[in-house]
Amino acid sequence: MKKIHSAILMLVLLAAAAGTAGAETLSGLQIMEKVYARPKGPDIQSELTMTLINSRGSKRVRTIRQFIKDYGADEKKIMFFVAPADVKNTSFMTWSYGNSSKADDMWIYLPALKKVKRISSESKSDYFMGSDFTYDDMGNRLPKDDTHKIIGEEKINGEDCYVVESTPKNPDYFYSRTVSWIVKGEWIGMKKEFYDEDGELLKTLTINSYKKVNGYWVITSMEMDNVQKNHKTIMELKDVKIGRGIRDSFFTERMMKRGIK
């Protein structure tokens, strides 16, 4: 089952809580767990603008309003298309079930059809909405699925970073390895490289800007470059609100049909 996790979720995942664990020598795994184990807030809403740029420089721009609520291990999310006009009010809803083996539930509402439909797909290595992000890239991969190794320390944008190489335990995984640049102390990923099955660089993720909202780190602009396909995706978040309290009844088929104004 395909999982839809919001860009925000990923941003939050990448941006770890401030404050160090104290110990000076951290293992690769510990670093990645710090990145993963961060408070993300009870709920988050924002406007996501996704710009897809193909090798010829043509662009597709999509604007989505999204709402996510944390239910402990589980998570519910609903998103509404704002633009382009011909897909306005198309909505998606995902209920994902954290660590349990239960597959995600996923619905789509197409206004032209006036019906809510369930959709599904097989793999987490599928791309999210035609972008260069897979569902896994969006942040739901558990640190324990990979083995991690610190391969160096580097300065990026004036920030001291650990360089961590992660190799999947399952050799059939989509990537042969990834390399992350994690800001020391803040535990935000600043950059990540993805290598394909043949060990060649496939994609580079770059964080352009991030800020604190209600005490939580949120990355507000990032870019994924698929260097092999010469295709890229820019994701920008605006109007981010955390902890405003979203009602449970917001994540329902009725809401999908109703849409937002």
Added chain:
Amino acid sequence: MNAFGKLLKFSWLIILVVLVITGGFLYMIKTGTHLETNLDKYMPAKNPAFVYSNYAEDLFNIRDGIIVAVENPDGIFNPGTLQKIKDLTKDLQKLDGIDKSDVTSLYTADNIVGSEFGMEVNPFYSRVPKSPEKLNRLKKEVESNDMVFGRVVSKDEHSAVVIARIKKDVFDSTFYNKILKIAHSYEGPEKIYVAGRPIVEGTLGKLMPQDMKLMAPLVILVIIIVLLIILRSIKGMILNLTVVLLSTIWTFGLMALFKIPVYSVSTLIPIMLIAIGVAYGIHLFNHLELFLEKNPGADKKDAILDMIKNMWKPVMMAAITTAVGFLSLLTSQVYPVKYFGIFTAFGVMGAMAFALVLIPAGLSIFGLPKTGKFLGQRKLDLGRKPFSHRFAEGILNHKLMVIVTVSAVAGISLFGLTRVWIDSSFLSNFEASSSIRQTDKFINDHFAGTSSFNVILGSQKDDSFKNPAVLRLTDDLQKSLGTLKVVGDSFSLTDFLKRMNMVMNADNEKFNTIPDSRDAIAQYLLLYEMSGDPETLNSVIDYRYKTMNLTVQLKSDDSRSIKSVISVINGYRSRFADLGISINFAGSGYKALVFSELILKGQVTSLLLSIVIVIMLLTIMFRKIRIGLIGSIPILLTSIVNFGVMGLLKIPLGPTTALISSIAVGIGVDYAIHFIERYKEYSLFSSDKMEVSRKAMFHSGRAILFNAVVVISGFLVFLFSIFPPNRELGALVSLNMFTSFAGTLTIMFLLLYMSNIYFSKGDKK
């Protein structure tokens, strides 16, 4: 004594110099020759049709596909065969020249399925199903999905294909061998078939030179033998052959020097040079023999000087006219053809120079051939009229018959001309029984087709292809195309939308249609992007939804099939135009067709141009416009018969066959000049037209006959080639030689005779 005569004193030096230069050119050929096999390099890059096609090919990643079919007579739905399909797919994906996403098979295909409950886009399988239930479920899923059933799995379920689109400019013989090796490693118990345009091209590129290597020595051998029979002199044979050989070496050496690559049409250069070059030597030897016959015991030097004195002019005129004729190919838009024209012209001039310099030099060093041995010579004394005399009289006694016969031949040829068809097919280069044709037939019988043709629908406005009216018209066009026998299938955005519309409406066949509203289409497309592989859509629609790619699968790559498709599409042009949509074509099959037509058009233009040039040159050389007109008859007749026979015998016009008609210019004009020159010379000494005719026929006619016999017998060897195009080459060259010969000695001779040129009112004694 003219310049050529003076050169005799330096015979050794001349031979030495020529050999040194030849050595230099041989070195150039060895080090600098570069074969150009990439067909894209042949096409004029700036031609709008190619520019557009290349643009569309990049936009939609339209590439020639290699099709590997896996056949299992017990059906493909068993773990073994499914595993092979998966492994083969993965092997091909790993190849350097193939993008991972450019391999299509049951293993990679998206299965858009639906139910009351929703829509899913899944692979058909990732782990190979083993249990009977799972296998059966897969079978059911394939059968119920039009997007794969009949497309990647045959309807009898005995075979499945793996299609790999290869990147631009990576196909070469190494790649070809690698693909075949990989594919055939999966043989047994399944049968493996490999087809597709690159494979056909690759096989051709491999077998054609092999065949040439086998045929060329045989051709030369036969020419050697026939030259020996005719000249009865080893010296003569060697000198004649040397002229041809050296002109070829110099020509290819010069090409290497200028870094001009050797194209496939360049293989016609030696063929032209053999046909034309041999003529010069034969005419010289013919004259020499006749001189020695008349003046037995003549001094070597006198004999050679007389030969030069009498023959340098016609040989030179013939060569210049021929060369200028070939230069008319410069009007072609196609560079390989231009080069063919320039370098053949150079080679012809070279052959002329070698004939006029090397043959006298060689004779003066190695001595004259023995007299009285020349074929047809011995019967001279027997009191019987020589055949040439009887022939000349026969022609003149049957004027009407000659004219009627020639007119009939020309008439039939003109009729044949209307039936000439262009073919840019690669496959037709092989016998129907050849394994490559059989493979192709197997895949065509079981799947949509091995050839594809791309229709590019374009609009100025973004989102035009979300308009239901446009998509319905496209769907309608696809249905019309589907009625053509040659069309196996067509595929475009409409197929995705119809499938999704049906799936989203509980698999109800009633909804296997284009959705009604623009929004619905946009939403389906969005849905597909979210659920499936977005790359799949990139090959049918551009990013802005303003250009769409409709792929038509054809069961044949011949030009008639492509043209039948084009004509159906053209019927839709105005309706699409009403919706603001323009139609263009793309793909290698289409480019090959345009290319062939360009070559043909160029060839016709340059033939016409060269005829005009020849008329002008002959008029200047002989100072009579009537000679110009009469002298051009052999060329004209040869060209008409050449194309007429092609039409009648259904020999398709392709780049090579079209260029063979150039031989008409080369040979036709040579024969005309030699004959007219002889006729003119003899008319200076006699006012008896019949006498002059006999003599001209005896002297020149005989040389013409010998030349034709030598070349025809050599080229008939090609009839034994395993390759239809090489057989056609042999037949056409022989035919052209024969027509030129027959045309010169019958109708041209007759008209020359009847025109009373050189005999006006007793001004000659």
